[in-house]
Amino acid sequence: MAKKATTKKQKSIEETLWDSANKLRGTVESSEYKHVVLGLIFLKFASDKFQVRRQELLDDGKERFIDMVEFYTQKNVFYLTEESRWSYIIANAKQDDIALKIDTALYTVEKNNPSLKGALPDNYFSRLNMDVSKLAALLDTINNIDTLKDEQQDIVGRVYEYFLSKFAIAEGKGKGEFYTPKSIVNLIAELIEPYKGKIYDPACGSGGMFVQSMKFIDSHNGNKKDISIYGQEYTATTYKLAKMNLAIRGIAANLGDVPADTFGKDQHPDLKADYIMANPPFNQKAWRATDELLDDPRWRGYDVPQTGNANYGWILNMVSKLSDNGVAGFILANGALSGGGTEYEIRKKLIENKLVESIVILPQNMFYTTNISVTIWILNNNRKERKVKINDVEKNYRNREDEILFLDLREVGVPFEKKFIQFSPENIEDVSKTLHNWQQDSGTYKNIPEFCYSATIEEVRKRDYSLVPSKYIEFVNRDENINFDEKMKDLQIEFSQLLKDEAQSKAELLNVFKELGYEIEL
Numbered sequence: 001m002a003k004k005a006t007t008k009k010q011k012s013i014e015e016t017l018w019d020s021a022n023k024l025r026g027t028v029e030s031s032e033y034k035h036v037v038l039g040l041i042f043l044k045f046a047s048d049k050f051q052v053r054r055q056e057l058l059d060d061g062k063e064r065f066i067d068m069v070e071f072y073t074q075k076n077v078f079y080l081t082e083e084s085r086w087s088y089i090i091a092n093a094k095q096d097d098i099a100l101k102i103d104t105a106l107y108t109v110e111k112n113n114p115s116l117k118g119a120l121p122d123n124y125f126s127r128l129n130m131d132v133s134k135l136a137a138l139l140d141t142i143n144n145i146d147t148l149k150d151e152q153q154d155i156v157g158r159v160y161e162y163f164l165s166k167f168a169i170a171e172g173k174g175k176g177e178f179y180t181p182k183s184i185v186n187l188i189a190e191l192i193e194p195y196k197g198k199i200y201d202p203a204c205g206s207g208g209m210f211v212q213s214m215k216f217i218d219s220h221n222g223n224k225k226d227i228s229i230y231g232q233e234y235t236a237t238t239y240k241l242a243k244m245n246l247a248i249r250g251i252a253a254n255l256g257d258v259p260a261d262t263f264g265k266d267q268h269p270d271l272k273a274d275y276i277m278a279n280p281p282f283n284q285k286a287w288r289a290t291d292e293l294l295d296d297p298r299w300r301g302y303d304v305p306q307t308g309n310a311n312y313g314w315i316l317n318m319v320s321k322l323s324d325n326g327v328a329g330f331i332l333a334n335g336a337l338s339g340g341g342t343e344y345e346i347r348k349k350l351i352e353n354k355l356v357e358s359i360v361i362l363p364q365n366m367f368y369t370t371n372i373s374v375t376i377w378i379l380n381n382n383r384k385e386r387k388v389k390i391n392d393v394e395k396n397y398r399n400r401e402d403e404i405l406f407l408d409l410r411e412v413g414v415p416f417e418k419k420f421i422q423f424s425p426e427n428i429e430d431v432s433k434t435l436h437n438w439q440q441d442s443g444t445y446k447n448i449p450e451f452c453y454s455a456t457i458e459e460v461r462k463r464d465y466s467l468v469p470s471k472y473i474e475f476v477n478r479d480e481n482i483n484f485d486e487k488m489k490d491l492q493i494e495f496s497q498l499l500k501d502e503a504q505s506k507a508e509l510l511n512v513f514k515e516l517g518y519e520i521e522l
Helices: 013-024 030-059 086-091 098-112 124-128 132-143 155-171 182-192 208-219 236-247 311-320 341-352 425-440 457-462 484-515
Strands: 197-201 227-231 273-278 322-333 356-361 374-380 386-390 393-397 403-408 414-416 420-422 452-456
Touching (some): 013 155, 030 098, 030 155, 030 236, 086 098, 086 132, 098 132, 182 273, 182 374, 182 425, 208 227, 208 236, 208 273, 311 322, 311 341, 311 374, 341 457, 403 425, 403 457, 452 457
Parallel strands (some): 197 227, 197 273, 273 322, 356 403
Antiparallel strands (some): 322 374, 414 420
């Protein structure tokens, strides 16, 4: 009897690149490698799209136009000269000067395509001084990737996310960058519905919030021309990734002239955004000196945020940039829900000003660089009764300004990559429907134990302006009248003390044996 043929599982793009990463280990620092890969992935993707467009022109009998830039840019395709095409790079992959050729290719692409200004690595490959044979092996690996197999896939974002997950531990949590998992970004987009107007992200990373916003518009039959994008990013290499990530999709964006600190150098001081989506750094310390930014207009009407934690600095930065009808959806560490001092005073005013519309607590293990549970805040500048037309569907929003919707998603989600959690499309639909049904007060919303509760402002006052969802949501099977993050800290302290006590007990026992004349090891 003939043996049954076994189908070999095809490796994903991420897995294939990781195999190549192992070959480069020792040659390139882990924190640098993801930028090497993304630069090359971009060049391969841009070249593949260029070749498709070039063939279209030839097939249409427009051979005389194949070297005219405008015939490419009109289709959101970058024009590439001979020395900047992937075929040229591969043909020279084993040459000693291949690193220089790659740098030249990237420089030429940026020079010929103004929308890429400041997006691509500058003399990156020559500077890293990579082993030629290992670089050639990486080029061969990327050469085998079909970048156009599924045009809907966020290739740059996927690879970026994957490499963050692999390298965050190696780089250390103090240095690791935060990348917002796609399912969380999708949830925020569905909650705030960024369909028309200006979108802003004050800590835009690699631009994932903007990419998913555009996908939201596509999936709801909207018009991407109705959206304009503004953002800012502090880290220079990540700023380049964001510009590259957006440019490769034909998404125009104003990310500021240079990478810069949003607090120290606000590049959109007069912006009034209709939608804000953000995942700023959690619990950022030393974000301003004691005497800096005291009179900053972004704090107007509120206390100056404390110097030791930037959470409320980010909140007020976003509040200051909301238009009259603006909505913000952003992520913060859970500590911001109940902090005291200046944070308490600011939170109290936000609540009394009726800006806080919803608080959504997320499961643990959703982020690659931290396992803590975090919260999505929804702020809304216009919660009165109104009609809104979203992609030809009219929605009637009721006056909910005296209530706050709390949602607890810690038991929601599906396993991902063994040790992580992500939201399924069904999860996202259920949660967003809950918020929208509540907003429209159509009679379909109801409080559900262990999931959601609509609290009045008066209830929040009685709980001293705490926004911890477990103080409001009814729990039947679990004791939720505790702050789990604080409880975890207490357990960690208790465990540390037990270890100290054990060490002390061992030392005392060893002394007893020593006095009896015995030398032993425990």
